[in-house]
Amino acid sequence: MLKEITILPGLDKTGIIEGFSEINLKAGETVSIVGPTGSGKTAFITDIELMAQEDTSTRRRVLVNGESPPDEIRYNPAMKPIAMITQNTKCFADLSTEEFLQIHARARGITDNKVIFKTIDLANNFTGEKITKDVKVTVLSGGQTRSLLIADALLIGAAPIILLDEIENAGIFKQEVIGIIENTGKIIIFVTHDPVIALLTQKRIIMENGAVKKVLIQSDIETRAAQNLIELDKRVGSIREELRAGNVITNEMFSVNFAS
Ligand SMILES: Nc1ncnc2c1ncn2[C@@H]1O[C@H](COP(=O)(O)OP(=O)(O)O)[C@@H](O)[C@H]1O
Numbered sequence: 001m002l003k004e005i006t007i008l009p010g011l012d013k014t015g016i017i018e019g020f021s022e023i024n025l026k027a028g029e030t031v032s033i034v035g036p037t038g039s040g041k042t043a044f045i046t047d048i049e050l051m052a053q054e055d056t057s058t059r060r061r062v063l064v065n066g067e068s069p070p071d072e073i074r075y076n077p078a079m080k081p082i083a084m085i086t087q088n089t090k091c092f093a094d095l096s097t098e099e100f101l102q103i104h105a106r107a108r109g110i111t112d113n114k115v116i117f118k119t120i121d122l123a124n125n126f127t128g129e130k131i132t133k134d135v136k137v138t139v140l141s142g143g144q145t146r147s148l149l150i151a152d153a154l155l156i157g158a159a160p161i162i163l164l165d166e167i168e169n170a171g172i173f174k175q176e177v178i179g180i181i182e183n184t185g186k187i188i189i190f191v192t193h194d195p196v197i198a199l200l201t202q203k204r205i206i207m208e209n210g211a212v213k214k215v216l217i218q219s220d221i222e223t224r225a226a227q228n229l230i231e232l233d234k235r236v237g238s239i240r241e242e243l244r245a246g247n248v249i250t251n252e253m254f255s256v257n258f259a260s
């Protein structure tokens with residue numbers, strides 16, 4: 001049973017020790033990692049993925065429930081409590097979506113096939129390009145693949161920690177993802193450049209020069225700001241759809257869509 005993970009400080013890119021004593025992430029928490037390109041965001045979540053023990057370039061240590069994880073947990077994929085989905089994650093098996101999910105479900109001892117179709121439905125909430133049960137996983141687009149794997153991690157996978165590296169760049173409806181992932185009891189960590197995701201997560205870790213610079217806790221004002229941003233995002237989205245459909249933006253549409 002995973003209750004929390006602890007990240008102990010490593011070294012920044014110039015070899016100086018990071019300025020925090022420890023970072024605790026508890027089951028059920030949502031976290032975002034923000035900072036400029038090259039600041040060490042992917043390295044940070046990769047440390048979690050590997051459950052680093054001062055054996056990565058950052059020299060960080062990751063504890064599980066307050067202790068160094070045994071090698072069995074670190075190196076046995078079936079025991080590993082972590083699912084990581086990046087822009088490069090692909091499915092290689094020559095299987096249909098349904099078969100792919102079926103194999104994973106069976107491996108997890110799930111016999112009820114309903115979960116397969118629930119997972120495909122959920123994935124379809126995350127992407128506008130419809131995923132069918134018969135399509136081969138190898139021909140799914142980037143956005144479809146990520147959507148399927150997130151849905152799979154949420155409904156079939158048992159991993160209590162989910163790491164998502166810049167999924168918003170992958171044709172995924174991020175608001176739907178955030179809506180679903182709240183209250184899963186899992187630790188969900190987003191590496192993100194998206195202000196809505198950054199504001200909707202409970203903790204925000206700021207990276208700079210390979211090091212954690214700050215850990216911020218979400219405030220009520222930020223939660224409200226995020227709601228406003230979601231509205232704004234939707235308006236931008238609807239204008240985008242109008243433009244895509246070849247329509248001209250009229251004064252009226254503009255005031256209808258943007259007044260308030
Ligand atoms: N603390 C660190 N010490 C040494 N190298 C680091 C450290 N953090 C990041 N790096 C390296 O710096 C490069 C950029 O880091 P990366 O995590 O990919 O940045 P980001 O995801 O923020 O764009 C990578 O090659 C990474 O291995």
Ligand SMILES: [Mg+2]
Binds near residue numbers: 043191
């Ligand atoms: Mg990165």
